[in-house]
Amino acid sequence: RKEVEQDPGPFNVPEGATVAFNCTYSNSASQSFFWYRQDCRKEPKLLMSVYSSGNEDGRFTAQLNRASQYISLLIRDSKLSDSATYLCAVNGGATNKLIFGTGTLLAVQP
């Protein structure tokens, strides 16, 4: 089993739609969780950290479920500019070893 797993998609949604991504992780000792965004032929960039209490940044909401070992990302009112690959990342518990999922491709259609 992979340490971090994501549905690769693609997710094709119309503008204005709400879309949700999930990511599961296997290491129960993991402490830090992140969502990254990667545009085509660019490097991954941090979108948001995921806190135990959940956190929101504008149209983006991230949540953590430790009991079921998954994190989620919700995008509301999706824009064309949201089209990208979204990667979840989980650190390895006692160390800062950062493992990424394979990414989920989102395509927002006009």
Next chain:
Amino acid sequence: DAGVIQSPRHEVTEMGQEVTLRCKPISGHDYLFWYRQTMMRGLELLIYFNNNVPIDDSGMPEDRFSAKMPNASFSTLKIQPSEPRDSAVYFCASSKTEGTPEAFFGQGTRLTVV
């Protein structure tokens, strides 16, 4: 800060040649990661360092790959000899222990082995 700096941005080499990729992490960051990204396998962690010391190299595919970090501001990833299946984008990233340990990425090196 200039961010994580990688060189070269693109590298095309012939099978069997030695390839050296370079990375300068963000000043003050004590963790450095080397990742490889392909369509088939996604973003794979190859090796990471803490305070210039290799901590986990279990992701290094085989002995042809080696990485060093001689000081806090420089790291190399070497492939010798290179093979066509090594073609990928290689990313370097750095993070720090204090605060939220998110990693910041360089722009990557796109390697093509022909």
